[in-house]
Amino acid sequence: MTRTKGDHEARRRDASEAVWRVLDAHGFGGLTLRAVAAELGATTGLLTHYFPTKRDLVAHALDLLEQRTNGRTRRVADDDRSALRVALLDVLPLTAEAATSNRIWVSSWDPALADPGLSHDHARRYARSRDTLRDLVAAAQQRGELVAGDPADIAAGAQSFVLGLVVQALFEPRAFPPRRQVALLDAYLATLSSA
Amino acid sequence: MTRTKGDHEARRRDASEAVWRVLDAHGFGGLTLRAVAAELGATTGLLTHYFPTKRDLVAHALDLLEQRTNGRTRRVADDDRSALRVALLDVLPLTAEAATSNRIWVSSWDPALADPGLSHDHARRYARSRDTLRDLVAAAQQRGELVAGDPADIAAGAQSFVLGLVVQALFEPRAFPPRRQVALLDAYLATLSSA
DNA sequence: TCATTCGCACAACAACTGTTATGACTAACC
DNA sequence: GGTTAGTCATAACAGTTGTTGTGCGAATGA
Numbered sequence: 001m002t003r004t005k006g007d008h009e010a011r012r013r014d015a016s017e018a019v020w021r022v023l024d025a026h027g028f029g030g031l032t033l034r035a036v037a038a039e040l041g042a043t044t045g046l047l048t049h050y051f052p053t054k055r056d057l058v059a060h061a062l063d064l065l066e067q068r069t070n071g072r073t074r075r076v077a078d079d080d081r082s083a084l085r086v087a088l089l090d091v092l093p094l095t096a097e098a099a100t101s102n103r104i105w106v107s108s109w110d111p112a113l114a115d116p117g118l119s120h121d122h123a124r125r126y127a128r129s130r131d132t133l134r135d136l137v138a139a140a141q142q143r144g145e146l147v148a149g150d151p152a153d154i155a156a157g158a159q160s161f162v163l164g165l166v167v168q169a170l171f172e173p174r175a176f177p178p179r180r181q182v183a184l185l186d187a188y189l190a191t192l193s194s195a
Numbered sequence: 196m197t198r199t200k201g202d203h204e205a206r207r208r209d210a211s212e213a214v215w216r217v218l219d220a221h222g223f224g225g226l227t228l229r230a231v232a233a234e235l236g237a238t239t240g241l242l243t244h245y246f247p248t249k250r251d252l253v254a255h256a257l258d259l260l261e262q263r264t265n266g267r268t269r270r271v272a273d274d275d276r277s278a279l280r281v282a283l284l285d286v287l288p289l290t291a292e293a294a295t296s297n298r299i300w301v302s303s304w305d306p307a308l309a310d311p312g313l314s315h316d317h318a319r320r321y322a323r324s325r326d327t328l329r330d331l332v333a334a335a336q337q338r339g340e341l342v343a344g345d346p347a348d349i350a351a352g353a354q355s356f357v358l359g360l361v362v363q364a365l366f367e368p369r370a371f372p373p374r375r376q377v378a379l380l381d382a383y384l385a386t387l388s389s390a
Numbered sequence: 391t392c393a394t395t396c397g398c399a400c401a402a403c404a405a406c407t408g409t410t411a412t413g414a415c416t417a418a419c420c
Numbered sequence: 421g422g423t424t425a426g427t428c429a430t431a432a433c434a435g436t437t438g439t440t441g442t443g444c445g446a447a448t449g450a
Binding site: 025026027028029030103106107108109110111112113114119122123126127149153156157159160161162163164165166167168170171172175176183184187188191192 | 220221222223224225298301302303304305306307308309314317318321322344348351352354355356357358359360361362363365366367370371378379382383386387
């Protein structure tokens with residue numbers, strides 16, 4: 001009982017990472033407790049010990065994935081001159097790790113669209129992301145770097161552009177190598193620049 | 196045996212439409228032969244009679260969905276002055292019907308990402324769509340309506356923008372009503388215009 | 391050292407999956 | 421009108437699913 005709470009959370013994190021690996025390889029259609037347990041080198045008994053239900057396991061895995069992604073995103077200070085560009089670049093699957101995250105995320109759209117609760121969570125996430133972008137856009141406008149216009153609309157447009165680029169890059173990594181993704185994003189940003 | 200082939204295909208089409216309805220409501224996670232049969236007002240015996248396997252049923256349903264979508268898309272002549280705009284508008288979920296199609300399409304990304312064969316099919320579809328857009332872009336450039344630049348890159352950018360807008364609109368129909376979707380697209384096209 | 395709690399493997403459960411086999415009913419043909 | 425081929429409901433199949441219980445070993449605390 002003196003066991004620290006850290007062990008408990010560490011096991012839940014390990015299980016979540018196993019979920020990521022299964023989702024990355026087989027999607028939600030192949031996400032079974034047994035598959036996760038095998039990936040973890042354990043049995044379903046471990047999973048049910050740490051999570052009351054499969055839904056909770058998946059929810060925790062996705063929450064953790066979002067946390068990790070957000071943590072990586074804030075690696076650059078917000079007052080950087082190219083903060084908007086960096087924020088958008090962080091969404092793209094430019095590394096293998098980011099590609100995995102994006103694949104899981106895109107896959108989760110299927111169960112999310114079918115479940116009102118999950119759908120709402122996704123909607124909230126994207127709304128928050130757009131709010132962040134909107135602030136960056138407004139700041140850039142004040143610095144005279146960006147064209148005029150409703151910052152919320154520009155943020156929604158930029159979010160659209162990056163999201164769609166993620167999808168295309170996931171399905172056609174050959175046609176959309178990191179270099180081209182960055183080039184396309186920069187071309188898009190150039191059209192928004194006031195220079 | 197004198198029975199016309201039309202009846203056969205008609206039954207397969209009805210089954211496919213039942214698949215659409217199930218996918219629209221419950222996604223791929225809820226897509227079972229029994230659910231489709233119930234939606235069809237029949238039993239699984241009918242489905243197995245017309246399709247050797249579930250995979251074939253789903254493939255046929257998605258093929259038919261693509262056909263129907265493409266058929267609707269070509270409603271405007273290609274030499275129209277705003278052909279590019281129309282082509283992009285046709286992707287957006289501006290009607291309930293288009294929203295259903297898009298929901299199914301986005302949901303299909305989960306199984307597609309996990310299956311190399313399906314993934315390849317999706318890649319090919321998007322590549323073809325981009326080729327069409329590229330030709331429209333090149334034509335518009337020759338007419339002096341669009342900025343200079345590699346038509347393929349501009350097409351990829353436009354495809355990205357529209358795809359991402361679809362995703363956001365599906366999750367937040369309130370925040371992205373048809374009017375705003377069109378406005379955002381027009382704002383994007385305005386940045387590409389040479390005027 | 392003994393008692394107790396925790397961690398988790400193991401096995402079993404009922405529910406559900408895609409698929410198959412069987413046969414009743416109907417329509418078409420000679 | 422008897423035969424045949426197509427249509428599909430019914431029922432059963434083996435396999436897989438999430439979940440639940442049982443129990444054993446190890447770590448913990450008295």
